[in-house]
Amino acid sequence: MRTDLSHLPPSTPEEIRTMTRRAGLDLPEELMQQFIAVWPAFEAMVRRIPRDLDRASEPAHSYRPLRIVRG
């Protein structure tokens, strides 16, 4: 059974432009073209991450106040 998102189609250049704009980035056209060229490789990496991982594997949601108090 598939547990990642690699079955999804790659984002189109227009979708990449939209996502970038929504992230608050206003890139010059030359830099945007470069980003559109490299993003699919990074998108593929992110989509290969397994999605059925136990939340206890890494308690990223945890906050340990003693660490802050102890400096």
Add this chain to the structure above:
Amino acid sequence: MDHCGPLTRSAEDIALFLQVIAGFDAEDAGSEDVPVPDYRAALTGRIEGLRLGLVEHWYAHGAHPDLPPAMAAAVEALRGLGAVIEPVQLSSLRDYTDCKTTISIAELYSIHEKDLKTRPQDFGRILRNRVLPGALIRAEDYVQALRWRAILAREQAQTLKRFDALLTAGALNVADRADPDQPDRLVSSPSITMPFSVGGLPALAIPCGFSRAEGLPLSLQIAAAPMAEPTVLRIAHAYQLVTDWHRRHPDLH
């Protein structure tokens, strides 16, 4: 999440350098408050009986053609010193690269966000195009990658219960030209230096040969359990006592 450390001619120089810079830093959340060992004292030149796991499948395919034979020669040199070397299987290089890249680009973007929004043209092309993707990483991607990191790190920790250190290549290819217009290799192939960043293990890369076509160094990577820098240095130093790759220079003319 990246590894930082000294860059020197020899393992002995690293031991001396590390002795000066190692120690607890209360301002650094990633710093461990543990005693600093005598790194120089670890350089005994003797590694007989050490158990070393060889992660060959990370560089067996898709690497520079001169790398596997150079690694095989390095393994034989270490065996000649009395190390006991066995092949070991870990998750794929692709898995480690996917996990590490997702985490690091999200964290890098959070560091550079202001500058990327106000003066993106001031970044070098390769760095900019490695950091900008962090803007599109979703919270769930980041958290899942952190969970995956813990699983991959445990895999390494379990393996290091059977071995004193792990061996693999230090790079899959020779160095690129210092040309900012070169394509970024991370986009096209996984990175063999990322797995031990995922595990947070001390790792050291040392020259183990030169490529025939380019005349550039090939390298061997040694990693061990957290805080086992003395073991890593001991192995590298012993290897450098019986080889001279670290003293040779590439002919760049």
